[in-house]
Amino acid sequence: MKNIIITGCNGQLGRALGRVLADTQYRLINTDVAELDITKIDAVMELARKTEPYAIINCAAQTNVNGCETGRDTAFLINAIGPRNLSIAARETGAKLFQISTDYVFSGRDGRRHYRESDKTAPESVYGETKLAGENFVREFAGRYFILRTAWLYGEGKNFVRTMLGLAEKNDRVQVVGDQYGTPTYSMELARAIAYLLPTENYGTFHATCEGECSWAEFAREIFRLAGKSTIVEEISAEAYEKKFPGQAPRPAYSVLDNYMLDMTTDFRFTAWEAAIAEYVRSGC
Numbered sequence: 001m002k003n004i005i006i007t008g009c010n011g012q013l014g015r016a017l018g019r020v021l022a023d024t025q026y027r028l029i030n031t032d033v034a035e036l037d038i039t040k041i042d043a044v045m046e047l048a049r050k051t052e053p054y055a056i057i058n059c060a061a062q063t064n065v066n067g068c069e070t071g072r073d074t075a076f077l078i079n080a081i082g083p084r085n086l087s088i089a090a091r092e093t094g095a096k097l098f099q100i101s102t103d104y105v106f107s108g109r110d111g112r113r114h115y116r117e118s119d120k121t122a123p124e125s126v127y128g129e130t131k132l133a134g135e136n137f138v139r140e141f142a143g144r145y146f147i148l149r150t151a152w153l154y155g156e157g158k159n160f161v162r163t164m165l166g167l168a169e170k171n172d173r174v175q176v177v178g179d180q181y182g183t184p185t186y187s188m189e190l191a192r193a194i195a196y197l198l199p200t201e202n203y204g205t206f207h208a209t210c211e212g213e214c215s216w217a218e219f220a221r222e223i224f225r226l227a228g229k230s231t232i233v234e235e236i237s238a239e240a241y242e243k244k245f246p247g248q249a250p251r252p253a254y255s256v257l258d259n260y261m262l263d264m265t266t267d268f269r270f271t272a273w274e275a276a277i278a279e280y281v282r283s284g285c
């Protein structure tokens with residue numbers, strides 16, 4: 001069996017991978033911060049040398065976008081130094097490395113154009129900056145890597161869908177940002193894409209989101225519709241939201257990703273975001 005080190009295994013993507021890769025040719029070495037702190041190079045090297053992994057899939061990150069603004073160094077350690085360490089270990093042991101990145105590496109100020117992998121990055125948040133630094137370390141240090149940029153991820157864990165359903169328990173109406181657009185992506189869909197790429201030599205940078213686009217407010221309406229809630233969604237601008245809840249990190253206004261490289265080089269196709277959220281709500285969230 002081929003060993004695969006999963007980091008951040010308790011997170012949304014880590015859990016989805018545990019399900020998608022169960023009962024396959026791979027033996028999963030599941031680690032979260034208690035078992036392997038990816039910011040510690042010695043610990044990373046030791047585990048890699050001991051297990052000689054076929055692949056390392058980095059699901060660990062500091063994903064608290066607002067928290068990154070006030071904890072820049074911690075964000076850099078986890079989102080940039082972590083992948084750097086894993087890249088060095090992957091190179092030494094010959095492992096394939098999967099690094100997950102984000103649509104927040106783009107400014108979202110380029111009109112309604114869907115971003116391709118080769119488009120110029122220009123992060124505006126600390127989260128986006130540190131994730132981009134992580135990508136660049138992977139390019140510098142890992143020999144055989146897949147960088148997958150995803151967006152608006154939900155699955156088993158804290159996410160927008162669960163927040164909305166929680167709010168609907170106590171409120172008849174909720175205010176949701178209506179002028180930021182992206183693509184909600186189910187962690188199971190992303191895990192399926194990783195499982196598809198895993199045995200291949202199809203290395204590089206990939207956009208990896210569900211198909212289609214919506215605003216946060218449109219996403220909330222669809223969640224309530226699928227969950228049979230009558231909660232009313234009132235649209236609010238990002239600017240007004242920031243006035244109401246100060247301390248928000250800048251978020252891209254329009255960061256829809258085009259899965260161009262996956263489309264060009266593979267048969268893998270993500271499902272539409274509407275079908276994916278229906279699957280998630282059906283499964284009980």
Ligand SMILES: NC(=O)c1ccc[n+]([C@@H]2O[C@H](COP(=O)([O-])OP(=O)(O)OC[C@H]3O[C@@H](n4cnc5c(N)ncnc54)[C@H](OP(=O)(O)O)[C@@H]3O)[C@@H](O)[C@H]2O)c1
Pocket residue numbers: 007008009010011012013014032033034036037038039058059060061062063078082100101102103131150151152153154157158
């Ligand atoms: N969530 C999104 O909307 C979104 C959007 C675009 C891209 N992404 C990217 O997709 C990937 C997966 O995201 P996710 O939503 O599954 O993340 P998540 O649910 O926040 O899980 C991340 C996991 O990493 C762990 N972790 C934190 N610091 C660590 C360290 N130093 N060493 C080892 N583990 C550590 C976390 O533990 P604690 O919980 O104890 O900190 C958590 O279990 C990340 O690379 C993220 O940047 C996410």
